[in-house]
Amino acid sequence: MISVILIFLLKFYMFSCGSNCRNLVTCGSCIGYAYETCVWCPAEDHKGYRCQSINFHKENKSWCNEHIYNPGFKSNILQNDTFNSGENGGKVVQYMPQKMEILVRPGTPVTFKMSYKPAQDYPLDVYYLMDYSYTMHNHKKQLETQGLEIYSELTKLTNNVQLGIGSFVEKPALPFAGPYSNAYSFENHLSLTKNMTLFKNVLTGNLTGSNYDDPEAGLDALMQAMVCQKQIGWRESARRIIVLTTDSTYHSAGDGKFVGAVKPNDMKCHLEDNKYTMSLVLDYPSVSQINKVATEHNFKIIFAAIPDVKIIYEGLAKKIRGAKYVELKEASNLITMIKNEYLELIRSIDINPEVPPHIELLLEPDCRVSGNCIVKHNESININATLKVKSCHESKTPSTVKLGPVALNEKLVISVISDCECDCERNILKTAFNSTKCSRNGTYQCGICKCNENRYGDDCRCEGTSTISVDLDKCKMNSSDTNYCSGRGTCSCGKCLLCYKGFSGDYCQYDDTACPSPGGKLCADRGVCRYGKCECDSKSTGVGCECPIDNNSCFAPHSKEICSGNGKCECGECICLPMESSNRTCSGRFCDSCDEFAEKRCLELENYAECNYLYNKIYCDESYNQTSLTEVKIVTKLDNTLPDHQMAKWCKKQFGNGTALVFKYLYPLSSPNILHVIIQEKLEQPPEVNLFIAIGVPFGVLILIGLLTIIIWKILVDIHDAREYKNFAEKSAAAGFTVPGIVNPVYRAPTVNINNPTFNRQSQ
Template sequence: MNKNSIYFIAFVLLSTIASIRSQSSTEKISSVPNQCVSKTKCGPCIQTPNCAWCMQPDFGERPRCFQPELTPTNPCPEEFVIDPRNEMIMIKEAALSRGGQLLSGGGMASGGTYEEQSSGQSSMSGSSSASGGSSASGGSSGSAGGSVVQISPQMVNLRMRVNEKHTMMVNYAQAEDYPVDLYYLMDLSKSMEDDKEKLSHLGDLLSDTMRNITSNFRLGFGSFVDKVLMPYVSTVPKKLQHPCDGCEAPYGYKNHMKLDMDTRQFAENVKNAHVSGNLDAPEGGFDAIMQAVVCEREIGWRERARHLLVFSTDAGFHYAGDGKLGGVITPNDGACHMERNMYTHSSIQDYPSISQINLKVKQHSINIIFAITAQQHEVYKKLSEHIEGSSSAVLSDDSSNVVDLVREEYKKIRSSVEMKDSASGSVKVTYFSKCLGNERKQTNKCDGLSVGDVVTFETEIVVTSCPENEKDRMQTFQIYPVAVGEALTVNLEMLCSCGCENSGPTFELNSPKCSGDGTLSCGICECNDGFFGGKCECSKKDLDSKFGIDNLKCRANATSLECSGQGNCVCGQCHCTPRPNPDEKISGKFCECDNFSCDRRNGLLCSGPDHGVCECKTCKCLQGWTGDACDCSTSVDTCMAPNGKECSGNGKCVCGQCECSSEKGVRYTGKYCEKCPTCPDKCDDLKSCVECQLYGKGPLKDANECAKNCTLFTPIPLETINYEEERDEHICTRYDEDECRYQFIYSETVEKNGTITTNVRAQKTPDCPPKVFLLGIVLGVIAAIVLVGLAMLLLWKLLTTIHDRREFARFEKERMMAKWDTGENPIYKQATSTFKNPTYAGK
């Protein structure tokens, strides 16, 4: 442990001593637990919600960090209390406007387009002045005289504590006849040739359509192909000049027409733009989007206008990392690189990433409309989900529906407002709004808006944590509608430190109140090197060495922890660490005791104050209770069996329950240890009386015998038997002389006079097996055998008859075929022979 660590521990120790002693002070703080008392410096104290710091120098040993709401009598004079509150100062609040008419929801204007209001020259420590506030991306936070105002207020200064929310209303209204800049960015690869021709004829119609929406409309045109590198574009010299029939040389991105109101020039530029060609399917659209967004001067984006970028293609896109295929490894810097309307760094820098595109679109307040053919629409639809303020729509194969597409998409954009903010990770902004309805809900987006509709967003701002760097505690961020060049600028000062830590009446270097060896800061001493203690009264000579005598005084023995690990050793004495809950105390010479580490039952310490109390980590039980957690009753009433013996004499009562014993190999069970494998079964003793009284059966079925021998109980007949073991009931199942099954339940209770009463509940109707007619079964079996035999004989007779008839028919057929023709018989010879004389001459 180094010297500074020792000093810090000593400082914390002496501060906590005040917390311990204050618990026994006559002026007690409320017993409600709070996290203020554990804070020993002003900065951490005011970073805790609802806590205040007392900087009074002579405040004694009470906790300086306290919760005013829980302190009945404020122990600190009001002039010494540091309890900063959230504060908002309005710097600029111009009224919302609709053309030359003011709308409700903004500042109260007396005339004209708006009237700028501010809070005067209210000072705010460390905050920005009204004139020095940051502006929204793409435009200033306020409005110049006579310009349109769509969000109000425009600038505020906030001073906020950690984890204490501040609610602020932000109003938005869409202005009428708001200027629109539309830049048409088109893929001019060979496959888009027919689309280009159609677009050149639709320029006037597109302009007329947009002028029906706003009279202040400008149109521009740009095109792209891909990086002029392999494998994107063929680098064969001939192909570099004419990559395809009727194609011009490939290029990355070209700005054909700056934003202008001349629609004829737009049609002429589209018509004169020649298509080109490339090798792979994806195009270099991301390069073109980046340049069209960031090159404000070259494109002609106006500061106060709705910016629309229509991106038209029938192919996919290259993104960051694809440039390595062509040997381009330099990341895209997101800057403008345009000369003579051509992108100069196409072959120098990689494609931009989706996140870079999203960042630049937000910074320059641009709505991208992806007009994509049906084959690629799903890809760009997913892409639009990652780019703020963008949307996608299906473009026809020849772009003939582009006018309708732009009109519909702009209508969607204009009828919706989405609030975003640029707050850092230590600031959280949550949005609530009723939109145009009556129900307040958590949302940052409202749809279905028309010109003149005022939407109010209730913003809850919370500083979640204090940045370690003090410079980061002064922040400026914007709350803005997506793709609208206006914003509310918030100059935020985080209240993380106290002014008395550096100056003021309670700040003094080498103060006598700190023994001249420390600085008085916010009422407490910050000791110089080599000194420590509540008043810097100790020097390094008083520090305990690792094996020093003073150090040993803080240990119960040589092997135990210093102050039992629950305190710090100062000058040979243990100072126990205070607990956040004032009811929990650590005590003892070596901080070895506490009143909160005892055993618990059902979450209660020592089973509750009516059972016992916790003293030095051990439960001290009250009379009638025992056990580690005082959860066992010493009474044996719950263990008394019906025979009047504790646990039937077969066990002992422990914590109100019987623990049965095992004697001579016999193990007893049951609530009162009344059961064992060889114990007589009382069910057999009660069986005869139950049978004769309810069913008129059994050995005592004679009425006189039954009445004479069954006098101890009368069974209660029940349709259904419900067995409840916890009520010490026993269920019996038996069979009568007719093999009928029945059940009964018996229980025994001990009366006040010591007699035992037996209660029996029995099944009203026994379950008897159905009667079997044996003679009928035997005759039926015989008859079935005879019938089966006759059926088999008849079947055999039928089969033999069929077989005989088939054999006879086959015999008759063979006999008929045996009558051969003599001329056909190969061994037949006539009875006479004829011979010819070869020498006979006919005479």
């Protein structure tokens, strides 16, 4: 019985697999179907469906008595220049191949390999952007020394180094600077050069500027130093580093209105005679604008500032991709940091792909994530890529895919041609036109007829566009049916050619609106209802396409374990299982609602909570790759007065100074899929020692012990004396002595009385 059921299920599976493809009536639409691999039967005498799935074909070899049409892919490397460090004046090549051409049908993965090897003595440009305000006199000597040491150390890494110098003070207008303060936003003193004598002379020049307020025009100067590439002399293929040295904070967007510079910064070059001419017209650039230009033009920025403004520039460096902070002092590690930045640029690779929406790309290792692809010294790294076209593109022109390192101008350009037309459709013989196989009223191609205008039918013998056939019985699924095409379509030439909207099948017998509708949506809006069943897209499965294929929805925010490691993922939801430690079962959307798991969850969330406490949610979500599944709120004090807070779990992150960050996390009843993190605004302080209690309590306890000791001793002595007296009285009575109370038996009354003359009483 079981074997019969299995055979039935296998046949049903084969039938359903074929049905995804069999609705495709042309060869081009058959091979262009991306959800599964379909094959086409071009045999002339074939009866039935010509398009079937590859699985159906494997199980039914007799389905097509001719070679099926099942194109794969063709890839051709058009340019593959080998690695070259520029010897003998040749072109520098660090990334290969450079050009490819791929012909592929939708749904078919294409694999290829890329390689990267950093060239020796690759050009490096370092621009020294200095604060020339009066307060920098104290640091002038060390800047000169470090500037010369930077060149000396970098030439040990590469013999292709250029250095340049620029300076800044402040926008030259009140209230930032006075009329005689010689203030300016940016001046280029020396464009990038290899002439170290000239560099030394400019570096040892005098500081000439001054201003009134503490913040300075560092961002104005930084923007001009990046966008004025021709004037500064940035080489197109060089690694680029800017060292900004200062002893003060910076002005940002919005501050310019105080001097009348109200126009937003346009991120364009405005240098004349090496001086910035729009400082009183354009506002200071925003931090996001600085980040945008630095990212697009591959700049590495190092902020060298004094310890007093360390927090300011550390925060700024976190908001600019690749930026770093180093402390400006005599024993500064600025030179070491610049060397490390250069080594990091040549020893790691970040891929920035440009891929059209209808194409999917996978990389192994995934060099789109910074730090994933490290290159060993004098070695190359291979990157395996998998490309897949998800659907036929509307335009018949080839699509372009570009892959290349972020910090280099070298790219791999791939021309991708979607194979959505069969060879027999492209190359039609003259004899195929008005073929006898098509009743001389159509073109014979790929085993079928493409009828001329006003003709239809398998062999184009039917005239018109919608004529009722005389052979209606062929359009009935059962002989007992009273309606042809199930009453839902048009019967023509013995076939149901046109089913009404919402119906499908050979006899229009399937209602394409009657498929399962999880959540009230047909096929959960993740597939198409055909032939009475849901045909799900590539990311969904289930009878009603209600289940995602991946397990992404079973990962709690900030967790790297499915269902927090306490359950299994089924149909996109967590099924909680007993824990090995306590045999108890956690509850909740992600199986993390239990006291035993709270400590682990707190450890997963504490860095994210600290980030939100110090910065903001947008920055932290980007840093931790978070989505809208997390809500963060900072409150004055944590308590249980808010709704649902009785279910919250308390967490605490201890810092080295004894303080602690206190926060709670919960999944509210109103939004159980969203993690809420509530952070207390004030850090929890370490407990203070009360000297009075610390000293008084031990001293008081000591006194109390002493008093109790004396009292107990007195009671014991009295008891002992009473026993001794009783024993004495009993022995005296046994010896014949009378013991009258407390009178001594040997006592004798006096015989002579002597009166005291000073006592005014008579003796009696």
